[in-house]
């Protein structure tokens with residue numbers, strides 16, 4: 001069973017209720033004319049994308065086309081890298097978030113992230129999951145939030161008898177699910193996943209893919225993947241990025257996954273998904 | 279492709295399209311052994327020298343160390359003399375130095391590693407901190423004399439000595455702590471940020487616990503260096519003859535190495551034995567400090583499991 005509790009949070013909450021009432025999915029995340037530079041090197045150019053809520057959006061494209069960079073624009077992780085520059089707007093819940101006036105801490109608390117390599121803290125499983133609630137001043141039953149997060153990440157049954165065990169003592173696939181549980185524990189509205197299965201075997205991958213399908217009933221997921229089958233399996237919509245001759249990442253096409261894989265509008269997309277590129 | 283597998287692996291070709299292959303396996307194996315042997319010899323040599331030194335010191339000094347030796351003040355008569363005041367002085371100085379140098383050193387290293395932008399100024403500062411670790415200790419003594427003893431008016435007190443020692447070991451603590459902080463993988467920092475932690479929360483809850491073992495070890499090694507230093511304290515005018523217990527940070531003081539140095543320089547035979555006893559006590563203090571470091575580190579790691 002999945003825990004469907006939603007805590008009261010008046011601030012910034014995107015219009016999920018409004019979406020439910022008028023029966024159509026709202027756009028939760030938007031990029032408008034988004035360009036990005038590492039130093040003097042431009043790696044993203046004029047990205048425009050709408051990410052609908054409570055769906056899985058996959059981002060595919062050849063290596064080095066800026067998928068990770070793009071994903072990290074959504075939770076402002078890029079600004080931790082010195083010498084970077086963003087232009088354009090990232091809009092979340094109707095508000096531009098890549099703005100000095102907006103606290104990145106608040107953004108990251110609402111837009112969680114799971115990394116390519118599992119990175120549990122060298123702490124117990126319990127403390128890993130409780131980390132986010134603790135730093136964000138959660139007052140309430142920590143045991144409950146730890147349990148429900150681990151359940152949502154489909155890890156509870158495997159670890160419930162030994163929550164004091166180090167997170168590092170888990171297998172790779174379990175560690176990644178622990179990282180997902182950790183991200184879910186702050187109850188984000190969006191979960192960004194950067195190749196979350198690339199370090200995992202096929203069985204662990206399947207588990208995480210199932211999990212993604214379950215989670216998208218409650219939150220919005222943006223996932224970067226190199227695996228086109230995976231994109232086809234888990235996502236509702238797919239965005240194809242490519243890299244120009246100048247080494248700059250651009251968004252070529254973004255549509256329903258079904259459509260993108262069966263009748264791509266752009267020949268570059270077709271070349272990529274039929275394996276004639278990269 | 280269709281040939282049946284043979285028992286012996288086929289010999290690799292000695293020449294391929296790219297060039298000639300000369301594996302010289304015997305030579306390579308011998309070189310490997312030779313190098314391993316060399317490293318073993320250097321290890322044993324170091325250990326043997328250390329063992330000889332310890333044996334020599336303990337043979338001369340161990341007999342001296344008894345309750346009377348530890349609880350008596352220095353005296354003109356070797357059979358009455360003890361190192362009570364020097365031992366207490368060393369403990370006072372150790373405590374005060376730790377209290378001053380630890381927060382400053384760890385704080386500076388956290389700033390440099392976790393907060394400071396990577397500019398030429400930061401790099402210049404870092405380079406110079408590393409250089410400071412190599413400055414002769416007498417120089418710190420002169421600085422302490424001018425700054426703490428005279429300008430701050432602290433006199434020849436334990437506090438002035440401890441502040442001088444803190445200056446001396448500050449670069450060591452900063453360098454060791456920075457190494458420990460740098461060993462914490464960035465993926466942990468990113469993980470903390472991605473959960474909505476502020477920089478301070480990230481440092482406090484993720485980086486410091488992971489680096490604590492290295493920071494503590496570095497600090498204790500630096501303090502061990504302070505226990506053994508004599509020159510800066512002689513420079514600031516720590517006395518050699520103290521016949522009372524230091525009661526507070528403003529009291530006059532002496533320390534074990536100064537007392538030992540003083541006994542060594544006296545002509546009577548009895549004082550040479552006292553010096554050996556003093557060295558044994560000094561070594562014991564060092565061993566206890568190091569054991570404390572190991573125990574602390576172990577507890578830290580246990581806590582993290």
Ligand SMILES: Nc1ncnc2c1ncn2[C@@H]1O[C@H](COP(=O)(O)OP(=O)(O)OP(=O)(O)O)[C@@H](O)[C@H]1O
Pocket residue numbers: 038043062063064065066067068069070081226
């Ligand atoms: N920290 C950095 N500093 C400078 N350049 C960077 C940095 N990170 C990435 N880049 C450059 O930005 C471009 C896009 O990188 P990014 O990691 O976003 O690509 P990607 O699409 O995620 O690739 P992959 O599929 O291999 O993960 C690449 O050319 C890369 O060399």
Ligand SMILES: [Mg+2]
Pocket residue numbers: 067068069194
């Ligand atoms: Mg990437």
